[in-house]
Amino acid sequence: MGVTQERLERFEANRGRLFGVAYRMLGEASEAEDVVQDAYLRWERSDSAVSPEAWLTKVVTNLCLDRLTSARARREQYVGPWLPEPVATSDGALGPLETVEQRESLSLGMLALLERLTPPERAVFVLREAFGHSHREIAEILEVTEPHVRQLYRRAQQHITAERPRFAATSEQRQQLLEQFIRAALDGDVPALERMLAEDVVAWADGGGKAPAARRPVVGRDRVVRGLLGVSELRQRLRFELDVVNGEPAVVVYLDDRLTAITLPEFDGDRIVAIRSVTNPDKLAFISNQKM
Structure with a gap:
């Protein structure tokens, strides 16, 4: 009918x-x-x-x-x-x-x-x-x-x-912490990154074999900081925006004006305890359409 x-x-x-x-x-x-x-x-x-x-x-x-x-x-x-x-x-x-x-x-x-x-x-x-x-x-x-x-x-x-993910900070506080995190990453500011990251921080990157990404979770402050230093080397080609993704403040990353990653740090107080980044272009298609 x-x-x-x-x-x-x-x-x-x-x-x-x-x-x-x-x-x-x-x-x-x-x-x-x-x-x-x-x-x-x-x-x-x-x-x-x-x-x-x-x-x-x-x-x-x-x-x-x-x-x-x-x-x-x-x-x-x-x-x-x-x-x-x-x-x-x-x-x-x-x-x-x-x-x-x-x-x-x-x-x-x-x-x-x-x-x-x-x-x-x-x-x-x-x-x-x-x-x-x-x-x-x-x-x-x-x-x-x-x-x-x-x-x-x-x-x-x-x-x-x-x-369970920790939500100790308010949304506004997390946004301020995200801005600090972006500045530190762009500047390659190792001391600032070390202050923001928990000692046992874990970083996951989902590239799905279609974008550069670590094949295993990166564990520990020193290893995560080393991975983040690559951001400062590309700073002239990168653009960051803050948006609300999956109910949380997130970093939307553009490389040469192409959406290339969505990154969501997880905070416990003012420390980052986890970083999840999606770089698989297939998984970025939906949110790209949302932003058009």
Whole structure:
């Protein structure tokens, strides 16, 4: 059957939230868009739903569960560290970011941690933490019992609690720290970089074999500083912008006016404890389109 204007409007009213669910489930914006489009086609063919929000959430969640198994197999063959596809969030593309939990659930650090969960654990965690669904609602979405949902949620929390990203600094403080970090990197200011980096800082770079990037995480202040010194050698060709990416202040890097990296340092107080950079051009395509 053809979709009526009213049903189209009801779907569009849910599109941002559905994309937010799919992206958190998959860690890939392009895949999430495909899932939302598939959900729309099913919505177009369906009879009227009593609760379109619940119906669409169930469809999107189950489509993501179907894709996660094959996605995990692909990531086992990935060249170098795998990081989620970055998404600019200053325009509300991924739904509401009003609470710490909603913002945290989008961070590259958290999305990378969610890779450790089983698909059902990830679904329960995302629906509960990022979208505030009750255990009963999640049980209906997954077609399992409520006690089983509670068990999945408890297991998910146990898997990631010890390594959850730290959000001690406010967004404004992190932006100021980022500006200091950029200046120090451009100037090749070793003492300043050493003051900003935690001794056990870890840097991940996702080039996917398509852009220059370390094939393994770089661990330790001295090694990370040495890697950052290459920035000052290219300073005449580099341009940096600050933006909100995955709910966090981030550094958007242009080389010869071409988007070449998205870098998100993770802070604990005023120290950087982790740096995640995405340089794989395939993974920069979505955010490049957002900025056009």
